[in-house]
Amino acid sequence: MKRIAYVLGLPVVLFAAWFLISAGSENFYAPPLRDILQSFGKTWTLDRLDADVLPSLLRLAAGYALASVIGVALGVAIGLSRGLRATVEPVLEFFRAIPPPVLVPVIMLFAGIGDGMKIIVIVFGCVWPVLLNTVEGVRAVDSVQLDTAKAYGIGGPARIREVILPAASPQIVAGLRQALSIAIILMVISEMFAASNGLGFTIVQFQRSFAIPEMWSGIILLGLLGFLLSLLFRLAERRALRWYHGLRSVVRGR
Amino acid sequence: MLEVHGLRKTYKSGRREVEALRDLTFTVDTGELVCLVGPSGCGKTTLLRCIAGLLEPSGGKISLDGHEVSGPAPGLAMVFQEYGRSLFPWMSVRDNVELPLKQKKLPRTRRAELVEEALGAVGLAGTESAYPWQLSGGMQQRVAIARAVAYEPSTLLMDEPFAAVDAQTRADLEDLVRALWRRLGVTVLFITHDIDEAVYLGQRVVMLSSSPTVVQDEVTVDLPADRDQLHTRADPRFTELRTHVYEQIQQAKLSQAL
Amino acid sequence: MKGLAGLAGLLLLVEALPRLGLVDDGYLPPATRIAAALGDEVVTAEFWRAVGDTLTGWAIGLAIAVAAGVVIGIVIGAVPVLRAATASTVEFLRPIPSVALIPLAVLLYGTDLGSTLLLVVYAAFWQVLVQVLYGVADVDPIAEETARSFRFGTWARIRNVLWPTALPYVFTGVRLAASVALVLAVTAELVIGAPGLGKMIAVAQTSGAVPDMYALIAVTGLLGVAINLAARLFERRTLAWHQSVRGEVPA
Numbered sequence: 001m002k003r004i005a006y007v008l009g010l011p012v013v014l015f016a017a018w019f020l021i022s023a024g025s026e027n028f029y030a031p032p033l034r035d036i037l038q039s040f041g042k043t044w045t046l047d048r049l050d051a052d053v054l055p056s057l058l059r060l061a062a063g064y065a066l067a068s069v070i071g072v073a074l075g076v077a078i079g080l081s082r083g084l085r086a087t088v089e090p091v092l093e094f095f096r097a098i099p100p101p102v103l104v105p106v107i108m109l110f111a112g113i114g115d116g117m118k119i120i121v122i123v124f125g126c127v128w129p130v131l132l133n134t135v136e137g138v139r140a141v142d143s144v145q146l147d148t149a150k151a152y153g154i155g156g157p158a159r160i161r162e163v164i165l166p167a168a169s170p171q172i173v174a175g176l177r178q179a180l181s182i183a184i185i186l187m188v189i190s191e192m193f194a195a196s197n198g199l200g201f202t203i204v205q206f207q208r209s210f211a212i213p214e215m216w217s218g219i220i221l222l223g224l225l226g227f228l229l230s231l232l233f234r235l236a237e238r239r240a241l242r243w244y245h246g247l248r249s250v251v252r253g254r
Numbered sequence: 255m256l257e258v259h260g261l262r263k264t265y266k267s268g269r270r271e272v273e274a275l276r277d278l279t280f281t282v283d284t285g286e287l288v289c290l291v292g293p294s295g296c297g298k299t300t301l302l303r304c305i306a307g308l309l310e311p312s313g314g315k316i317s318l319d320g321h322e323v324s325g326p327a328p329g330l331a332m333v334f335q336e337y338g339r340s341l342f343p344w345m346s347v348r349d350n351v352e353l354p355l356k357q358k359k360l361p362r363t364r365r366a367e368l369v370e371e372a373l374g375a376v377g378l379a380g381t382e383s384a385y386p387w388q389l390s391g392g393m394q395q396r397v398a399i400a401r402a403v404a405y406e407p408s409t410l411l412m413d414e415p416f417a418a419v420d421a422q423t424r425a426d427l428e429d430l431v432r433a434l435w436r437r438l439g440v441t442v443l444f445i446t447h448d449i450d451e452a453v454y455l456g457q458r459v460v461m462l463s464s465s466p467t468v469v470q471d472e473v474t475v476d477l478p479a480d481r482d483q484l485h486t487r488a489d490p491r492f493t494e495l496r497t498h499v500y501e502q503i504q505q506a507k508l509s510q511a512l
Numbered sequence: 513m514k515g516l517a518g519l520a521g522l523l524l525l526v527e528a529l530p531r532l533g534l535v536d537d538g539y540l541p542p543a544t545r546i547a548a549a550l551g552d553e554v555v556t557a558e559f560w561r562a563v564g565d566t567l568t569g570w571a572i573g574l575a576i577a578v579a580a581g582v583v584i585g586i587v588i589g590a591v592p593v594l595r596a597a598t599a600s601t602v603e604f605l606r607p608i609p610s611v612a613l614i615p616l617a618v619l620l621y622g623t624d625l626g627s628t629l630l631l632v633v634y635a636a637f638w639q640v641l642v643q644v645l646y647g648v649a650d651v652d653p654i655a656e657e658t659a660r661s662f663r664f665g666t667w668a669r670i671r672n673v674l675w676p677t678a679l680p681y682v683f684t685g686v687r688l689a690a691s692v693a694l695v696l697a698v699t700a701e702l703v704i705g706a707p708g709l710g711k712m713i714a715v716a717q718t719s720g721a722v723p724d725m726y727a728l729i730a731v732t733g734l735l736g737v738a739i740n741l742a743a744r745l746f747e748r749r750t751l752a753w754h755q756s757v758r759g760e761v762p763a
Contacts, residue, residue, distance in 0.1 A: 007600040014601065029619050086514035091522050097736025099695040101702055102710065102729050105717035109539045144339035151306050151332040152354035152405065162353060166344040184609045185699075192614065192703055200611075207615035215615050223608035230607035243344040247387045 031213045040217035048202075053221075056187055056199040059115055063122025064183045068176060071127045075134025076160060079168070085135060092132055100125030100182055101189045113194035121190045126179035133175025137168030170244045173237055180233055184226055199225075256282040256305070256409055256441060260314035263300055274300045276466035278314070284408075287435050287442040289452035291499060292462030292470075293507045298445045301467070302413045305443070306332050319408055328358075331402035335414040337395040341386040347373070348382040351401045358405075372404035373397075375437075376430060392423035396430070403434060409441040416451070425483050428455055432481060449503065453477075453496045454486060461499060463506040471502045541723040549723035550730065559712070563731070566708035569625055569697040570690075570739075573632025577693065578686055580633075581640025586678070589648025590670055606642065610635040610696055611703075618704055628700040628708070635696045636689035643688070647681025648674055680751055687743035694739055698732050709735075 019033040044053075078085050078092075103124050104117075111117035141164055149155070149163045165172075191200030203218035238245070261278040264271050274297040282288045292298055303309040305316055307326040316323040318330060331354075334340035341350050348369055355365045373379055376396040386394050395415055402410055412431070416424045432455060435442050446452050452459045453475055461470040475495060477486060486492055523543045530537035541549075553559045588594045610631050617627035651674055659673045701710025709732055716725040 006596045010597050010601045011604065029616075083514065087518040087521070089518070090515040091518045093740070094519075094733050094737055097691070097740060098729060098733035099698040099710075099736065101695070101699040102713055102732055104702075105713060105725060106729065108717075109722065142339050144334055144336045145342065147303075147306075147308055148332075148334060148340045148342075150308055151326050151330075152357065152401075153326055153328060154354065154357050158357060163342065166342065169344070181607065181609065185611050188609060188611045188614075189699065189703060192611075203612075203615055207618060212619075215619075219612045219616065222612035223605075226607040226609045226612070227604055243385055243387075246385060247343045250387050 029212060031216065035213045036216040036220070039213035040220065043214045043217050044221055052197050052202045053199055053225075055115075055197050056191065059118045059190075059198075060122065060183055060187045063119040063186070064126060064180065066119070067123045067126035067179060067183070068130055070123065071130025071175065071179070072134050072165075072172060074127075075131045075172075076138055076164065076168075078131075079135040079138025080164070085139070089135075092128065092135075096128035096132060100186055104186075104190055104193050108194065118187070118190040118195070118198075122183050122186045125186045126183050129178040129182065130172070130175040133171045133178075134168060137171025138164055140171070141167040170241055173241060177233060177237070180229060181226070184229065188222065255284045255319060256443060257317045258301075258305065258314070259316075261301070261304060261311055261316060262313035263297070263304060263309070264312045273466040275304075275311075276468050278462075278467060278469060280460050280469055280472070282409075282441055282443050284319075284441055285439050286458065287432075287444065287456055288458045288460060289456035290443065290445045290460050290462060291447065291449055291452040291503065292467065293464050293503055294447055295465060296462045296506075297465050297467040298447070298462065299413060301462075302332075302411055302443075302445055306330065306411055329408040330411060331405040331407035331409075332411045333395075333398050333402050333413065333415045335417050337391065337398045337415070337418070338387070340398055341394060341401075343385065343387050346383050346385060347378070347389075347397050350386060350397060351404050354401065354405050368404040368406070369400075372400040375403060375434060376400045390423075392419045392427060395419060395427060399427075399430070399434070403438065407440060409443065410435075412442065412444045414446055415444075417447070424451075429483065431455060436479070449496050449499050450487070453492060453499060454481065454483075459495075459499055461502045461506070463509070470506045473498060538722065541726065545723045546726045546730070549721075550727035553724060553727055562707065562709045562712045563735075565625075565706075566694075566697055566701065566710070566732075566735070569628035569632060569700070569706070569708060570693050572625075573629045573697065574636055574686075574690055574693040576629070577633045577636035577689055578640050581637050581685065581689070582644055582682060585641045585644025586648065586670065586674065589645050589678070590666070590674060595645070602638075602641070602645075606638045611699065614700070614703055617700065623705045623707070625706060627704045628697050628706045631696045631700045632693045636693040639689040639692055640682070640685040643681045643685030644678055647678030650681065651677045683747040683751060687740075687747055690739050690743045691736060694732075694736055 015033075022030060022032045023034065025032050078088060100121075104121050107117050107120050107124065111120050145163055145167055149159050154162060187198075188200035188203075191198035192204050195201040199218070199222060203215060203222065206212075206215035206218055258281070259279050261275055262273075263275040264273045266272075278301065280288075290298060290301070300309065304311045305318075305323065307323050307330075318327050321327070342353070345353065351369045351372055352365050355368055360368070369382070370379070373382065376399050378393065378396050378400060381389065381393070381397075386397055389397065398415070415431075416427050419427065428451060431442070431444070434440075444452075444455055446455075456475050458472065458474050460472050462468070463470040473495065477489060477491060477495075526540065526546070527543040529535040530540050530542045537545075588598050613631055613634055617630045621627040621630065655673050655677070656669070659669045664672065697708065698710040698713075700706050701708035702714050703710075705711050705714065709728055713725055713728045713732075716722075716728060
């Protein structure tokens with residue numbers, strides 16, 4: 001009971017405060033929350049979700065999945081080779097330091113303004129945290145674990161699958177988590193630049209046509225989306241890394 | 255049968271060369287249990303890693319059952335000192351024991367049999383689905399032993415396996431090793447820094463000198479094959495043997511100091 | 513040494529791909545041409561003004577975010593009731609993508625510095641806050657009880673127990689926030705058109721000055737690397753007294 005009050009208390013208070021304070025708002029840019037909520041229902045109809053939100057999410061999923069696979073694969077390869085790592089590390093650090101949205105104009109040159117461009121933008125922005133975290137994770141695999149695998153004849157693909165990837169998985173997941181928020185940002189930005197549909201495109205359209213309550217409803221939708229995706233990620237992480245969190249709590253308890 | 259002949263290992267770091275093993279020669283006959291003792295820092299772990307095929311020797315020859323060792327040999331299983339790091343924390347106890355068997359491409363039913371037998375033999379039946387880190391240190395080392403046993407090796411290498419467990423658990427595990435050895439008839443090479451443990455466990459004790467390491471001495475443990483913690487350790491012959499080993503080790507240390 | 517070879521390899525690749533006709537040089541100009549464009553840029557006052565604008569937005573935004581994050585984090589962290597009551601709100605607001613605020617920023621501030629600041633502060637604030645909260649939660653209960661048993665007041669406890677424990681986390685938060693702030697500063701300039709490097713990139717793109725665009729992007733990357741290195745150096749210097757520079761808490 002008390003827990004629920006703590007979880008819901010502040011959000012309810014904030015929401016109510018927004019609702020009440022904005023109720024008589026004459027400010028053009030900050031319309032009453034009631035209007036925003038009304039326009040939310042009117043704006044984000046099923047048709048709209050299908051026409052604008054779904055394409056955004058599909059591009060997000062495609063880019064994120066590709067970036068994850070590429071990042072982990074390259075990360076394992078680089079992490080396993082000391083020479084390769086020393087050679088490419090500064091290059092990777094440089095690429096990671098480039099603010100991902102500036103890649104949009106570059107990739108537009110190559111890939112136009114279609115879905116391909118947006119997916120490539122997401123891949124290009126997301127791959128670095130996954131890659132670099134995987135390299136770190138692979139490099140830090142316990143030497144006794146590697147010796148054990150060797151002594152029992154676990155080599156080649158089995159060594160990567162059964163030992164190196166699981167051992168590096170906490171680091172890899174940390175990289176994937178960073179990549180997820182970058183992916184959402186890039187999904188929106190790439191649509192703001194050049195698109196004919198998508199969540200980012202629609203919100204900017206509202207802003208340009210001064211449809212303020214609709215714009216606010218779009219911001220709220222985007223917020224909800226970010227929240228939901230991070231919630232999903234955490235659920236998946238808790239399942240996948242159950243052993244790791246258990247191990248950590250045991251080690252800390254000792 | 256394990257034969258080590260003229261084994262030499264030098265580490266190079268930059269321009270400096272460190273000689274870890276100078277000239278080691280000894281054999282462990284098939285089905286024998288031999289303990290290796292030596293002063294700390296005498297290169298025991300280097301030796302073991304060479305035998306396990308994890309480390310390339312700089313010279314000399316190691317052969318296992320007549321084949322020269324040039325990499326991890328299929329007939330050999332190893333139990334590491336660092337049980338907490340040698341068991342994979344992301345796998346259940348069962349999966350940890352089963353993984354090397356999968357690598358051997360054994361059929362599923364045979365694997366299940368071996369896992370069950372091995373866990374039963376070390377007294378861990380019923381913990382199959384637990385994670386290793388949910389078990390106590392002694393139990394974790396039992397899992398590591400079960401993994402080695404299930405592998406059905408001809409030779410078992412144990413690298414100070416009980417250095418990190420408490421004294422009572424250690425006594426239990428020592429008895430477990432002897433029981434398993436007598437039952438399975440495997441060749442066991444057991445490395446320890448504990449002289450009592452070496453004499454209690456082994457049929458033979460090989461003493462190593464300080465680094466650069468050579469074989470200092472060898473002694474046959476002529477205690478009865480039925481041993482137990484109470485009577486064996488109280489046996490006057492046990493005391494004689496451990497005194498002898500102790501003196502040799504002290505001498506090894508002294509000759510190094512000189 | 514090998515790292516230099518890697519960088520040289522990258523430059524060589526960028527030079528060779530368009531020269532050999534493997535990539536259209538209208539899309540990817542050779543490295544030498546990008547370098548020439550960069551050489552032309554760095555002698556202009558406009559370029560340095562843009563760098564200055566970007567860094568101004570970055571620095572002010574970061575400063576506000578760090579100050580707010582630290583103060584709010586310590587207050588929330590030091591009072592258990594507050595921490596319990598705000599946890600869900602923090603968890604809800606944190607993952608909201610900062611770019612969702614772009615339309616709002618445009619309406620409120622147009623293409624002024626304010627737009628950049630709004631995005632930078634929002635994004636960087638959470639990085640700091642979350643790390644501070646982790647840091648405060650890491651206070652050793654025994655140290656806390658020791659302080660209590662010596663009848664330390666709240667303020668003394670915060671100063672002598674809580675703050676020193678949280679400090680390494682604060683630095684981690686600042687380091688993470690510093691790179692996020694740069695990303696958002698450039699993004700705001702690029703998308704909204706606030707003055708700075710991002711706007712120059714957008715202008716170069718629309719006017720088809722491809723080598724300049726690449727040169728400017730490389731500059732943002734170098735700025736990012738420099739900020740990262742500086743933050744790490746600063747962290748290591750100031751925390752040399754601390755027993756361990758702690759591992760990062762995944763944020």
